[in-house]
Amino acid sequence: MKPVRLILTLMLGAFTLGLGACDNYEAGQYTDHDGVDPLAEHLRGDKRPTIFGEGGLSLFGEDDEGNSGGDIGVNAFLWRASLDTISFMPVNSADAFGGVIITDWHSSADAPNERFKLNVYILGRTLRADGIRVAVFRQALTRNGQWLDSPVPEGTKIKIEDAILTRARQLRNAALLQQKKG
Secondary structure, eight states, X not given: OOHHHHHHHHHHHHHHHHHHTOOOOOTTSSOOTTSOOHHHHHHHTOOOEETTEETOOOXXXXXXXXXXXXXXXXXXXXXXXXXXHTTTSOEEEEETXXXXXXXXXXXXXXXXXXXXXEEEEEOOSSOOGGGEEEEEEEEEEOTTSOEEEEOOOTTHHHHHHHHHHHHHHHHHHHHHHHHHHO
């Protein structure tokens, strides 16, 4: 038998055995050593104490403080505000689960001999001032046509972070207003 055919046969066999092992679950059927059915607890939405605190670690949805993350791993308002604020720059990569946005180099028409690049880091699921970090990189064009790293003007990073936070607050206020109307 050829190796590929053998592998496919083994995979089909494992899949068939896996399906055969499936069983219908009924609440109360399986309990832990304390007589508690963890799956029934979960289905009811009961929260239990864990090493991450009451209710465990929330990766998606809304946490106990009402901080919405939607289907992403970071605060949705900070994520959207970051994308809105840096929308004039080309985005090289964006990871909504890790909370990282990396732009490509951007030069403005007003200053074609310098270019900027941003790395935006969203640090959590809460809308807080310390929940965002921006790294700014600047290069200047030399006379021989090479791009050379240059210092970033003081305060640039803070101004970008403040603009993102301001936009995030605007988005959150608009969402709260929409909730009250609806």
